[in-house]
Amino acid sequence: MLKPLRRGSTTSALLVVAALMWQITQAAAWDLKEASKPYSGQTIRMVGEALPPLEALKKMAPEFEKQTGIHVEVEMYEHSEAVNKVQLDLNSHRGRYDVIIQPHRELGKFATNKHLVEISEMMADPALRDPTFEPEKQLYQTAWHEISWYDGKAYGFPFTVLNMFMWYRSDLLADPKEQTGFKAKYGYDLAPAKDWKQYRDIAEWFTRPDQGFYGTALQGKRHEALWYEWLNFLYSFGGDVLDVKSGSACGPVIVNSPKAVASLEYYKSLLQFSPPDSLNYFWDDVMALMQQAKVAELIMWNDATYAVSVDTTASTVVGKVSFDLVPQGEGGKIGQVEGWTYLIPVYSKNPQAAFLFVQWMMGYDRQLEQHLNGGASGRPDVYASAEVQKLPYAQASMAANEHAVPKATLPQSAEMTDILVRELSSYLAGEKEAQAALDTAATNISTLLGSCAPMTYPAR
Amino acid sequence: MIDQSSNRAWKSFAWAVLLVTVVIALTPYVWMVLASFKNRVDLLSSVPKWSFTPTHANYPAVFIDKEYWPLAINSVLISVSSTVLCIVIGAPAAYGFARSDFPGKEDLFFFFLTTRMAPPISIAVPLFLFFTSLGLIDTIYAVVIAHTSFNLSLVVWMMRGFFAEIPREIDEAAMMDGRSRLGAFLFVVAPLAAPGIGATAVLCFILSWNEFLYAFILVAFDGRPLTVGIPGLVTPHGTLWGQVAAVAIVATLPIVLFTFLVQKQLVRGLTFGAVKG
Amino acid sequence: MTNRTPSPRGMPLLDRGVGPLLMLPATLLVVIFLVGPFYYMVYTALTDLSFADAGQAGAFVGFDNFRKLMRNDPLFWSSFLLTLKFVVIAVAIEFLLGFALAFLIFRFVASQRLLTTLLLIPMMIAPVAVGLIWRLLLQGDFGMLTFYMRKVGLLAQNSAVLSAPDLVFPTIVAIDVWQWTPFVTLIMLAGMMSLPRAPFEAAMMDGAKPFQIFRDVMLPLLRPVIALVLLLRGIDAFKEFDKVFLMTGGGPGTLTELVSIYAYRVNFRNWDLGYGAAVTFMIYLVVLILCSVFYKAVYWSSRKPAAAF
Incomplete structure (x- = not known):
């Protein structure tokens, strides 16, 4: 794995050799x-x-x-x-x-x-x-x-x-009866969602409250789970919280950008295809729904997949769930770090x-x-x-790791999360409009972080 | 007065209301007891299951496999020690308080009492740092001392009332019979106040047994009581409802038993001694 | 006993020096482990101490935190108002129900130790367990209560109490009522049972109607007990934290964010300890005022022989 050496640099070559030998002896010696x-x-x-x-x-x-x-x-x-x-x-x-x-x-x-x-x-x-x-x-x-x-x-x-990535019921999506019906209604073939329109259509198609079955399940409780889930939508729609390259960087607040607002409004539009108690759900509840075969698709954690797709003592859908990246929007393929x-x-x-x-x-x-x-x-x-x-989840998890989007690890990140959870939840509960909720969040985050975090989109 | 038949009607009405109230009060608890004997499928059934094949798996799963059984012992150790300390330290103080006069005496302990009225988290961090500098942090002593100090203000406040009810002449008579002041207190006055002391002890026990925040902050992992263990069963991989219920049942059992044993004293305890049961 | 010569203040007083000695251990413990940390907290409220921000190492900032709290913290005030609403509604319902039940038992059932003991159970269970029990009962997919409420039409099929913005606050009030009404009942019952008989007999001799007796004799005699129960409940309800936090986390939105939950967030989520101390101090002040009223209303009157207890 050595890079070609520059000609004439015998000394450095010797040094490298010496270093290598030292390393090898060390490697042999280290125990x-x-x-x-x-x-x-x-x-x-x-x-x-x-x-x-x-x-x-x-x-x-x-x-x-x-x-x-x-x-x-x-x-x-x-x-x-x-x-x-x-x-x-x-x-x-x-x-x-x-x-x-x-x-x-x-x-x-x-x-x-x-x-x-x-x-x-x-x-x-x-x-x-x-x-x-x-x-x-x-x-x-x-x-x-x-x-x-x-x-x-x-x-x-x-x-x-x-x-996080998409969990879906592969057995239902492959069911010929469902496929015919879906195609008749939406004009295209039923398949795992590639974009958010398809994700919504599939959620709508499978929502059958009279059978106790729902298209999706949102983690809408006032809890970190809500923030984690929404970040998938935000990133995929091309938005972010701060305009920075890494989690430890402070930068302009863009959480109230038009893309962010669109992602939040889209997110809430899925509530109608999610069970009635969605504003009380966090990871634990949606997990139980999937295990109980009561939901067609949702977005969940890679480390929880085991309990739904392998563990037959807890799950009734082993062999019937598949996994894929979160549907794509303007932000392309994403996974969250x-x-x-x-x-x-x-x-x-x-x-x-x-x-x-x-x-x-x-x-x-x-x-x-x-x-x-x-x-x-x-x-x-x-x-x-x-x-x-x-x-069954290895591929999806690897793909998500390849497309990782960082989130803030600043000293104030816990408080930033707290602010966002509160505002997202306020919007879901109908206390505010999406724009107003994200404007408040942006303003609070900007104040919290100080001068390094100006607002790119002024609050209305 | 109300005539006989309408009196009877009222009587049955009152009984009905009382019974319904008892049912409402107990149903959630009974449901939890049932839950502790259900498997995951029965627990998550959308139609409530009142009859089911009971499983005994939840109790060993959490108490043995997850090693929760020492938590029950810790709970007992913490609550019993702090209750004993409360009474041993608090009773003489209350007696001294009831039997002496000094300026500002009334206000002093009222002030102590009010410091307990701040939200518990307000002194969590100071207390944590303090116990750290004392070198007691992570030991059961820390939480026993904390519970004792918090409950002492209540103990003294309550028991002062009980001792005040015993006429001072009783002490005097005992001392004239040749007992020392301490003897009079220990062998004459204290036994007379026994029901009150019992009520206070029960209240101390319950407060300590149910306490979460300080037990969590001050004690190490090995010493944590049941209340601190319960949230650990709510995980991102699913809430283990059967196990949560099993721990909750074990964590409430002594309290329920106590409630039966000392109901009369409890009313007194719950009103900080102001109302006789 | 009356033939003894009582000293002016009801001798015998403790021998000089013994009283303080008896009180010393208790006082020391309370001062060291309760009052001390309490004053440390009060001092912290005057600093910028934070465990999150390395730049805020605990410098003295005077009343800055309180200024921010009073002028520039809408979240604190909205949670404060919500808490007041919670206290007033919950305690009022608990009192009315509890009083009515106590009166029914007192008047028509007489002593019922077993049943009244069972009533104590809801308030004896650890708060952590109470929160989880209700989460299980009200869960929207497999909650037992949800199922029956839907069945009898109390709840729409497409609704769930902890998710419905218009139902969630009434629900936390209802759970508090469930937990604490028995407390009011028991104390009122104890109060009623210790009432003297003479005033009632006199009123009946005067030919007073039952309602008049209730209003003019019983209620005034019960006043100290009523004050006691309202204040004890008021103080407790103002500090309500565990069950609401476990069930809703303050949500949806801020619909159940009580001030104690807000204080928890500032202290134990954001670790903004200086400001957090200011918040808890404000809560303390409110409870202190309630306590003082309690003290005056109940304990001062208890020294008078006319009091019922």
């Missing part, structure tokens, strides 16, 4: 057992959300302990409990946790407050670094940079790389042991095992494995 010797007997404690991939990690940890003598304790909390516990821990500087697994929107808050160890520093330490782990080659780069980097500095590795990330607080008393464990978990075998247990790996080679390819 987890050896590297962890100074830290054997330490206990590292980690905290995260109570979800299958963390349960899988907990089951793998004894193997790490066997090899290294480093004991791993895992604490599992509900989503917001996990976030709040960490927030308090970091601000008390007490260092209870050696590894924190957090949603990446928290990153800016932690980084700017200097709560985190720069992982690149530990990677530069040959005593710690496993040379076979090469994140710059082995991870989804956009996802890694968005989820674990802030302002040009690396702080961790992805615990899960999440995205989301994820929980391994971070090491500067207050940790055992940062080296913590690093060794995280590095070990990022290895192919552990990633594969975690992925097969309901995880969402950040390694493309895990997706490429035969076992993962067999999973």
